[in-house]
Amino acid sequence: MNYTPLDDAYKIHHIQQNTYGGNIYYDPTCIYCKHRISVSLMNDGGSFRRCERCKKNFKASVKTGAIHNFSYSTHHLKGTN
DSSP: OOOOOGGGTTOOOOSSTTTTOSOOOBOOSOTTTOOSOEEESSTTOOSEEEETTTOOEEEOOBOSOOOTTHHHHHTTOOOOO
């Protein structure tokens, strides 16, 4: 088995500086009651939301496409399996 050395386990070296640039938008529709209004549970937005009608917390799905250049920026990382 090939293990990642401890010194390299948490290092992330991005190929391009703006790999994760752009905005990610989440669908505000409640997954339980389908109400279209929900609020983010985090101050800066995010996928964890609370429905205004049924008051349940849920993880919203992403409305935008996949982050470009993701596989290219992480190809150097080694798995431990």
